[in-house]
Amino acid sequence: MKTCLVADDSPxxxxxxxxxxxxxxxxxxxxxxxxxxxxxxxxxxxxxxxIDGFMPVMDGFDFCKALRRTPGGGVxxxxxxxxxxxxxxxxxxxxxGADDVLLKPFDRAQMTNKLTEVGLIQAx
Numbered sequence: 001m002k003t004c005l006v007a008d009d010s011p012x013x014x015x016x017x018x019x020x021x022x023x024x025x026x027x028x029x030x031x032x033x034x035x036x037x038x039x040x041x042x043x044x045x046x047x048x049x050x051i052d053g054f055m056p057v058m059d060g061f062d063f064c065k066a067l068r069r070t071p072g073g074g075v076x077x078x079x080x081x082x083x084x085x086x087x088x089x090x091x092x093x094x095x096x097g098a099d100d101v102l103l104k105p106f107d108r109a110q111m112t113n114k115l116t117e118v119g120l121i122q123a124x
Contacts, residue, residue: 002120003027003044007037007051007063008081013104017050020108024121034058038066045072048120050102053082053093064097077118081106 004026006017018028029046031037035058037051049067051060058066060080067073080093081102090101099118102110115121 001025001027002048003029003046004048004050005029005031005037005040005046005076007031007034007049007055007060009033009052009055013052016106017111020111021050023108024112024115034060034063034066037063038070041067041073041076042070046076048115048118049076049078051078051080053080053084053089060098061092061096064093068097077115077120079114079118 004021006014006028008014009032014030021028029040031040033055034051037049051063053060064078064080078098079100079102080098081104082089083104085103093101100114102114116123
């Protein structure tokens with residue numbers, strides 16, 4: 001079973017993502033900010049990380065940079081999500097080390113498509 005770390009300062013977003021991911025047969029761990037997410041990855045590297053770009057303590061962009069410098073940190077597929085549909089924000093995420101960007105609000109179909117595009121699941 002693949003593992004996914006969901007990091008967002010909103011408990012509602014974490015809950016929605018958890019339900020979608022568990023329905024796609026992922027084991028899910030949660031973090032409230034990028035610093036907690038990085039610590040979780042250092043304990044046990046997941047297959048995927050879905051993280052909010054804009055959070056207190058450590059945002060998703062700084063998390064990506066730190067993760068990619070961590071031993072084994074090149075392995076997880078990272079999706080940065082945010083509410084801004086701006087090229088500059090998307091480019092910032094990719095430049096920081098994300099594999100792709102997912103816009104909020106998202107649904108099961110959108111998340112499934114992104115996870116398929118980055119190779120975490122097979123097309124259904």
